[in-house]
Amino acid sequence: MASLRIEQLRPTQFTHGMREVRDKLRMYTSLAGHELDMAIAEKPIPFVLGPGEVPFAIDHHHVATALWHAGIAHVPGVLVSDLSGLEPADFWLTLENRRWTHPYDPHGRRVSFTDMPAHIWEAADDEFRSLAAFVRDTGGYEKSTVPLAEFRWADLFRQAFAPPGNDAAFASLIERGVKLAKSGAALGLPGYIGTSAVQNESAA
Structure with missing residues (x-):
């Protein structure tokens, strides 16, 4: 060390x-x-x-x-x-x-x-790099050992959402980001949980 x-x-x-x-x-x-x-x-x-x-x-x-x-x-x-x-x-x-x-x-x-x-x-x-971390910590996807994984998630959110202009806008993006992360649009990204997670939450 x-x-x-x-x-x-x-x-x-x-x-x-x-x-x-x-x-x-x-x-x-x-x-x-x-x-x-x-x-x-x-x-x-x-x-x-x-x-x-x-x-x-x-x-x-x-x-x-x-x-x-x-x-x-x-x-x-x-x-x-x-x-x-x-x-x-x-x-x-x-x-x-x-x-x-x-x-x-x-x-x-x-x-x-x-x-x-x-x-x-x-x-x-990069607001979307922060969003990737907050969505992960909220349960949108799992932490991965794949190098630069969070940047790949950030790019997904960057393509889907407009940049948040303030704290309230960022907070609202977390919930939307979790839903996107669990959808089929995120299939193949490191730590992807799957659409079953959305279905299970809807049934609860």
């Missing part, structure tokens, strides 16, 4: 969901002492070493961002792969081939790897 300085940790995603970050921030700031230390230890950041031996997070971007906003300087990390010997272009190509990067903006448009944020907290806000 390594100790990583959050300010040196580079993101491999162009976006994150700020609502999800704020949700985690509330949780971390409600803790102190041993409880806070244990909560941080439960979510080590998986990372790879890139050119110049710079650490790049390949998961738990929201955790690291929330901790940075909470004033935490260091996080535990788990080294997944040392790619520091690669040139930048080959480094990013390797990440993409292994599904360890998501170079897409909040509208689902691809961006250049040279435009990726320099710091993990500088990722652009």
Whole structure:
């Protein structure tokens, strides 16, 4: 287990969901002492070493961002792969081939790897990435180990709904998102529960 300085940790995603970050921030700031230390230890950041031996997070971007906003300087990390010997272009190509990067903006448009944020907290806000997390936590689908699974759900919601303009609009999208996630339109996405879940709820 390594100790990583959050300010040196580079993101491999162009976006994150700020609502999800704020949700985690509330949780971390409600803790102190041993409880806070244990909560941080439960979510080590998986990372790879890139050119110049710079650490790049390949998961738990929201955790690291929330901790940075909470004033935490260091996080535990788990080294997944040392790619520091690669040139930048080959480094990013390797990440993409292994599904360890998501170079897409909040509208689902691809961006250049040279435009990726320099710091993990500088990722652009994607409301639909937050919606994917809230729909999952509400029972719309199951958590999956498939890389970048939540982004695939975010893209489904992005295609179906207009961006929420305020908190009330976002809250209303959660219920609609759960119904969509359990419908046939989501068949094949990681963690898909199935239409039987909707039928069972209707019969209850």
